[in-house]
Amino acid sequence: MFCFQCEQTAGCNGCTGKRGVCGKTADVAKAQDELTGALIGLAKTCGNNPKTADTDRVIIEGLFTTLTNVSFNEETIRVMIERVEEEKSRIAPGCGTCVAKCGNTDNYDMEQIWNADEDIRSLKSLLLFGIRGVAAYAYHAMVLGYQSEEVNFFLYKALATLSMDLGMEELLPVVLETGKVNLTCMELLDRANTETYGIPKPTEVSMKVEKGPFIVVTGHDLRDLKLLLEQTEGKGINIYTHGEMLPAHAYPELKKYSHLKGNFGTAWQNQQKEFADLPGAILFTTNCLMPPKESYADRVFSTEVVSYPGVVHVDDEKDFTPVIEKALELGGFAEDRQYQGINGGEKLTTGFGHGTILQAADQIVDAVKAGAIRHFFLVGGCDGAKKGRNYYTEFVKQTPSDTIILTLACGKYRFNDLDLGSIGGFPRIMDMGQCNDAYGAIKVAVALAQAFDCGVNELPLSMVLSWYEQKAVCILLTLLHLGIKNIYLGPSLPAFLSPNVLQYLVENYRISPIGDPKEDLEKMLG
Incomplete structure (x- = not known):
């Protein structure tokens, strides 16, 4: 097997052998690659044949199935492959038995990516893992009856792109487009959740x-x-x-x-x-x-x-x-x-979504102008088992009492039971929701930038993110699409980033790996 799509991948290089660090077997990893190759074949088939809502669902479910820690079952993955093949046969009947095959509908061999030039492999991996994350968000919206043709269309485009012989200059725009499309998808999911279940309240x-x-x-x-x-x-x-x-x-x-x-x-x-x-x-x-x-x-x-x-x-x-x-x-x-949290707390607070925070935007802006709030930190993302994640606990503990921590996703469990007090009626730690709610954090940042008549990068705001799997990848691409810079990322950088691709991100977006909590905090506060 070969897999390096999550943060805990073996040796920060890739899981090989009979079993991955996550627990999936080589047979499951192989089946996931076959499923991905079949999805690429289905996407190419739709280039000359009309897709339907059923095709969209197969694409979204198939991509979601390949996320880390979703399916460890080779049997059900192969059932999904059969669904992909059935859908391909339905929209292009007779293609599979054609005596003069054109190759345009053939499934793709993922080994072509894993064995490609390291920069091409890196960009195609960013694209693939990014759309797997997008598909997860699209799935949650879809089961509530919300879909976006823009999002669905891009999943086909991205899958087909993976099979093409393209250079870095041609791949990079599609990779960055993933971030743009994911923003649309996250907005769709936010609307699906709030219109179905109401506006979250603290x-x-x-x-x-x-x-x-x-x-x-x-x-x-x-x-x-x-x-x-x-x-x-x-x-x-x-x-x-x-x-x-x-x-x-x-x-x-x-x-x-x-x-x-x-x-x-x-x-x-x-x-x-x-x-x-x-x-x-x-x-x-x-x-x-x-x-x-x-x-x-x-x-x-x-x-x-x-x-x-x-x-x-x-x-x-x-x-x-x-x-x-x-x-x-x-x-x-x-x-x-x-029961208690990691730091001994017995209660947690949640519900500080963008609807709640933006209702108090004037109050927050006034507190910043008055000097009551000096800085905001978005400390969020995935949690995981690898050493180094105590960084986020120590970082939050060391933040000054005149700063606010916005958080989301499961990385917050490192510190969400801490009682850090409040500022002007706001708790210093505000849980904005799931990783699925990252759109809310973006919406708040943009609204604050408008209120202060500046760019997001000029706000007294620092992003300290932890990543583990593919939804974190597409969120990062969305932040890059928005031009957000100076992101601190950890606990380690993705194994699928080649030196050249990493250098591009550092030069253009000033992405930094996390280091010592105290030193990083001093840099952010300037």
């Missing part, structure tokens, strides 16, 4: 698990949580969020359910320890799955494109009866249990 979330049967829901998909809340209402089962599901507590249409009790645990990489011997059912809705340990494998359920061998899967009919029955069978804890 909410305090307990980390206590009450006695009795319960289900822990992890991942990102708010629709799955809503359906589960509906099906468990009145059945004596409490629901707890985990990881990226924490922001669900801030949405009016979700928090109205009294049995949505609180948040259990922290970020995704701690689940094997946190879920061990847990007397409750666990539902995985999107990426963030780690190979389940034997001690709790019998109570794990998956849905959507998430899949692991032997794990019970809830299909598109969304009948969560098996999950409910398992929760009732296990019975939960006999007494209430109080």
